[in-house]
Amino acid sequence: MKIVIAPDSFKGSLTARQAAEAIRLGVLRAQPGAECVMIPMADGGEGTVQSLVDATGGRIVSARVTGPLGNPVDAAYGLLGDGHTGVIEMAAASGIQFVDAQTRNPLTATTYGSGELMLDAFDHGVDTLIIGLGGSATNDGGAGMAQALGVRLLDGEGNPLLYGGAALANLKTIDCSHIDPRLSEITIDLASDVTNPLTGERGASHVFGPQKGATPEMVERLDASLAHYARIIRERTGRDVEQLPGAGAAGGLGAGFLAFTNATMRSGVGLVVDATGLKSKAVGAQYCITGEGGIDFQTRYGKTPVGVAQAVKEVALDCTIVALAGNVGKGIEQLYDSGIDAIFGILPGACTLEEAITPEQAQANLSRTAENAARLFV
Incomplete structure (x- = not known):
């Protein structure tokens, strides 16, 4: 099973590389034999x-x-x-x-x-x-x-x-x-x-x-x-x-x-897709996990998760795209027509913003949610 892991940073909390590593650890707990391809992403802005x-x-x-x-x-x-x-x-x-x-x-x-x-x-x-x-x-x-x-x-x-x-x-x-x-x-x-x-x-x-x-x-x-x-x-x-x-x-x-x-x-995001070689690295992938700190209706306008989804599906048409976010906002149903197949918030319950964005807590939340999502991968 080949899984591409291509998140943006979780602003104020984790770099894209740290987010990718947290996701990888969770995936491997659910799918120990999976081939995980980590590709830290961005959309041209900070990070x-x-x-x-x-x-x-x-x-x-x-x-x-x-x-x-x-x-x-x-x-x-x-x-x-x-x-x-x-x-x-x-x-x-x-x-x-x-x-x-x-x-x-x-x-x-x-x-x-x-x-x-x-x-x-x-x-x-x-x-x-x-x-x-x-x-x-x-x-x-x-x-x-x-x-x-x-x-x-x-x-x-x-x-x-x-x-x-x-x-x-x-x-x-x-x-x-x-x-x-x-x-x-x-x-x-x-x-x-x-x-x-x-x-x-x-x-x-x-x-x-x-x-x-x-x-x-x-x-x-x-x-x-x-x-x-x-x-x-x-x-x-x-x-x-x-x-x-x-x-x-x-x-x-x-x-x-x-x-x-x-x-x-x-x-x-198009520039980053090209610079990282995302498309060539995603050939043959069955699943892709992307994400960033917040996902809502604006994500379809040049943000990383949709950019990743569309790029990956160009080379792996049947790849399932899962997006993870610290905050899931309004209008996410629009994203299902833009290449994303499922969206999950990573917070386990009510907490303050300060608690949610501490690196240790964010890593734990991201890793746990990635594991839960990956348990559905077959």
């Missing part, structure tokens, strides 16, 4: 780097870069086991975890450190980059990232722009003659399921700005600055990125990539 490093036998690389406030921060990214693919979560350098209620300021926050992480990955010889867009403290349209890569964003007097989205209102010209030449040799895949454009009511500033500390006045100022930025990009590079789906991801970082690199926007 993607660790999941892909774990799944491919890669390693974590640390670097000192510029944080969103302009001060030095320690960040990390992954080099996968193939030796030539790098994985970066932009939040590792430019994330909201580096600011608090007193210091957050989307007018001046920068993605410069995300560009520096890319340069460090170039120095390590990568020819492919997977970049997770999400969790940003920034609203600069990827201007800081572009500056780190050598793009010169200049005001009317020929001076480099200051950090942040507000400074884009002063942009007069763009000089790409000093951009790092290695960019032309790198394949960049952007992992994001955000489809928002750069500007407008569904754009980066209006939708995501308030959670980064933007007041209504700041939102209008930032949106106008990004619209001006998009116009100059269009005039100077010939690329019209303003209304492209995903341009508004990570405070407009999506637009920066689409403007200054040859990056391609892709589904996060």
Whole structure:
């Protein structure tokens, strides 16, 4: 009996690898002779780097870069086991975890450190980059990232722009003659399921700005600055990125990539499926166990359990897909039309959130539920 074990992380509790191991232990108590294939998964968001490093036998690389406030921060990214693919979560350098209620300021926050992480990955010889867009403290349209890569964003007097989205209102010209030449040799895949454009009511500033500390006045100022930025990009590079789906991801970082690199926007879980080799590893599987911290009707929109289910059933049509979750929410019946065959909550009874997410308790709950599910496997 071949069983694929491909969970996402259980946020705040277990990494994807730890979750997979807990599931494996439970399965083997019920099916001692089973062939268990563990593939830690992610959907392009938080935890993607660790999941892909774990799944491919890669390693974590640390670097000192510029944080969103302009001060030095320690960040990390992954080099996968193939030796030539790098994985970066932009939040590792430019994330909201580096600011608090007193210091957050989307007018001046920068993605410069995300560009520096890319340069460090170039120095390590990568020819492919997977970049997770999400969790940003920034609203600069990827201007800081572009500056780190050598793009010169200049005001009317020929001076480099200051950090942040507000400074884009002063942009007069763009000089790409000093951009790092290695960019032309790198394949960049952007992992994001955000489809928002750069500007407008569904754009980066209006939708995501308030959670980064933007007041209504700041939102209008930032949106106008990004619209001006998009116009100059269009005039100077010939690329019209303003209304492209995903341009508004990570405070407009999506637009920066689409403007200054040859990056391609892709589904996060789809990228992880490819990078881990999930499909080839699932050939011949009779069962697959996936899961994550919470499952509800939103899971069908680019989340790991449905992504895993659909990928596995492409190569193992009769494989039974079981999903495990710490919290089972509303609308899960919709998921049965998306490839999942059964969904189980792992909590044994009423408890506090603090109790439920302790690693020891989560491991025990996940392992026990996996064992119970596996007792039905024949």
